[in-house]
Amino acid sequence: MVEADGNASLAIAVRGLTKTYGAQVILRDLDLRVAWGDFLTVFGPNGAGKTTLMKVLATLSRPTKGEVRVAGFDLSKNPAAIRRNIGVVTHQPLLYGDLTAFENLSFQGRMFGLEQLEERIERTAGLMGIGRYLGHKVDTLSHGMQKRVSLARAILHDPPVLLLDEPETGLDQEALSMLAEVVVSGERGRRTVLMVTHSLERGLALSNRVAILTGGKIAYQEERALVDEAGFKVAYSRFTGVTL
Amino acid sequence: MSTNTMVRNGLLVLSGAMMLLSLYLIFRWVPTEKNLGVSQRIFYFHVPLAWAGFLAFFFVMVGSVGYLWKRTDGWDHMAYSAVEIGVLFTTLMLITGILWAKPVWEVWWTWDPRLTTSLILWLIYVAYLMLRAYSPRGEQGARYAAVLGIAGFFDVPIVYLSIHWWRTVHPEAVVGPAATSNLYSAMFITLMISVVTFTLLFICLLLERLSLRRSEHELEAARDLVETLR
Amino acid sequence: MTGFWATVSALVWKDIRAELRTKDVVISVLTFALLSLVIFNFALRPSPQVIPIVAPGVLWVAFTFAGVLGLTRTFVLEKDRGNLEGLLLTPTSREAIYVGKMLGSLVFMLVAEVVVLPLFAVLFNLSPFRPGLLLVMLLTTIGFTAVGTLFSAIAINTRSREIMLPMLLLPLVVPVIIAAVVASGTALEGGSWSEMAKWLQLIAVFDVLALVFSAFAFEQVLQE
Numbered sequence: 001m002v003e004a005d006g007n008a009s010l011a012i013a014v015r016g017l018t019k020t021y022g023a024q025v026i027l028r029d030l031d032l033r034v035a036w037g038d039f040l041t042v043f044g045p046n047g048a049g050k051t052t053l054m055k056v057l058a059t060l061s062r063p064t065k066g067e068v069r070v071a072g073f074d075l076s077k078n079p080a081a082i083r084r085n086i087g088v089v090t091h092q093p094l095l096y097g098d099l100t101a102f103e104n105l106s107f108q109g110r111m112f113g114l115e116q117l118e119e120r121i122e123r124t125a126g127l128m129g130i131g132r133y134l135g136h137k138v139d140t141l142s143h144g145m146q147k148r149v150s151l152a153r154a155i156l157h158d159p160p161v162l163l164l165d166e167p168e169t170g171l172d173q174e175a176l177s178m179l180a181e182v183v184v185s186g187e188r189g190r191r192t193v194l195m196v197t198h199s200l201e202r203g204l205a206l207s208n209r210v211a212i213l214t215g216g217k218i219a220y221q222e223e224r225a226l227v228d229e230a231g232f233k234v235a236y237s238r239f240t241g242v243t244l
Numbered sequence: 245m246s247t248n249t250m251v252r253n254g255l256l257v258l259s260g261a262m263m264l265l266s267l268y269l270i271f272r273w274v275p276t277e278k279n280l281g282v283s284q285r286i287f288y289f290h291v292p293l294a295w296a297g298f299l300a301f302f303f304v305m306v307g308s309v310g311y312l313w314k315r316t317d318g319w320d321h322m323a324y325s326a327v328e329i330g331v332l333f334t335t336l337m338l339i340t341g342i343l344w345a346k347p348v349w350e351v352w353w354t355w356d357p358r359l360t361t362s363l364i365l366w367l368i369y370v371a372y373l374m375l376r377a378y379s380p381r382g383e384q385g386a387r388y389a390a391v392l393g394i395a396g397f398f399d400v401p402i403v404y405l406s407i408h409w410w411r412t413v414h415p416e417a418v419v420g421p422a423a424t425s426n427l428y429s430a431m432f433i434t435l436m437i438s439v440v441t442f443t444l445l446f447i448c449l450l451l452e453r454l455s456l457r458r459s460e461h462e463l464e465a466a467r468d469l470v471e472t473l474r
Numbered sequence: 475m476t477g478f479w480a481t482v483s484a485l486v487w488k489d490i491r492a493e494l495r496t497k498d499v500v501i502s503v504l505t506f507a508l509l510s511l512v513i514f515n516f517a518l519r520p521s522p523q524v525i526p527i528v529a530p531g532v533l534w535v536a537f538t539f540a541g542v543l544g545l546t547r548t549f550v551l552e553k554d555r556g557n558l559e560g561l562l563l564t565p566t567s568r569e570a571i572y573v574g575k576m577l578g579s580l581v582f583m584l585v586a587e588v589v590v591l592p593l594f595a596v597l598f599n600l601s602p603f604r605p606g607l608l609l610v611m612l613l614t615t616i617g618f619t620a621v622g623t624l625f626s627a628i629a630i631n632t633r634s635r636e637i638m639l640p641m642l643l644l645p646l647v648v649p650v651i652i653a654a655v656v657a658s659g660t661a662l663e664g665g666s667w668s669e670m671a672k673w674l675q676l677i678a679v680f681d682v683l684a685l686v687f688s689a690f691a692f693e694q695v696l697q698e
Binding site: 058059060061062080081083084086088090091092093094095096097098099103107108110111112113137153 | 481488
Binding site: 312364367368371374375378379380384387388390391392394395396398399402403405406407409410 | 650656
């Protein structure tokens, strides 16, 4: 199971998170709790702070104030442990175009100090359906295929928590269905997912919880089963002032 | 009137008075140097400017270290403000140096260690200002600048050493400033008073700039708030 | 510590692998350095008597500016696809990332320098393959890339990054450039080690200070 340095009853626990750039406040006293095994999709208009929230959780951006724990680890004390336990997919593929898919994954594996690397790469590539393309230079792969490699890269170290920043841009239908598979592929059980997006359809389809981020705060959070699409649209326009 | 404003106004008056005294001493009181003639009087501006410039860059280093350590805006404000004033003083120091060099050494510029180091110093802190202008706003830019503020300060002695060695390797007729150790006492007094004056002027300008920067900061915050509310 | 060097070697391996495929950095550094040598020859029109005096300077100006170009290039490759972010998502220490990137740039620059050297010899009628000169090149390039890696990580995040890197880097590396020019001159004239000792020491001290400071400061630069 997950080694923890404290209370690991929640996959993600955020309290009073504030992030400012200069005088500009992006996240304002934000609270967020995600239980193990949940698939939470966070919706929000542009500039609501979705990407910033992701960057803070991914240890890329230091919070101005507040307490953040991911997989039980305190962000301010042990960011390296958090990095071991999260897989991140962003708008950018995070791949080296001049290297082959295999070389990219192998580099990633060495940076994580993974054991039995080749086996692991084979297994992950099989799961993502990129086995035949491992020897191809990433630049020569199609956009959708690159996305798969980048998903494979994100789960190579078998992280229990996935952070997906609008991963569906460029993912084809097939790869999307893989996302569902990726979620249950964890060696340590079902993965916890936090996804931010502004695409209503896909977000609702995959998740079991939904939330709305606006004005730097989580304004709304609900069980997916308790809200239908029409109801969610009403809530969305009420909290954000934007109609979907 | 807040204490802060009172202190600043007091300093302004004091350094103004000191400046008048210095001007009197420099142009009326101190005797003309025998060998160098009347042009030597620029020395009473040149040296204090150099001193105040170095002092400013010392403040930059302290502010930069403080910022990387504590991450509070105050340290960064101090470093940034001190750079602006330091660059101003160093620019004036270089200009007065060039003006003085022409009549005394008959060249505008010589690659003497002190001159060359001053020029490099100036370039480093001009780069600092450029970096601030081109960096992302806020915390990120402040961190970049702090790194340069520290690196620059500790690099300067190495620069000086290397240029010093370099000039001794090529022993040309070095037209450097003659040793100024046995200064005539009236000259020494004038110089010291001028140094004190420019130090006061530096502190005065720094406090003014700091208060202005705080206002800029508040204005920026207010503007962002308006932007968010709209 | 094994983790540290495993990361460093993974980074260097990755950079060399990609470079072998594109030869982007080495070729741009090489071409630029060569062009500088040629232009200098026109600009200075050195007579045979003058060559020993100007040649070391010409060589180091060429290396310095070409080096700036190369350093910008290596970080542009990391930045433009968000790969730097990818590196930061790995649990490795930031010092390891610094050392890995620095060693990569060092290898590319040294390769380019070693190729430029014979061309320099031909163009300026000199015999430059002396151990003294090679040592000066190695030490100077270490110092240059040590500071350069730190400041290209800064410059890459600014607007007009191409101008920012030379603005930041060149004033700071003045001591090593001076030392390199003087020591290279001594080496080319067949001077003894003792004549070069003080300059080599200066460069070595600079290298150590630059490496320690940069490794520490790199972490500060990478956070967002």
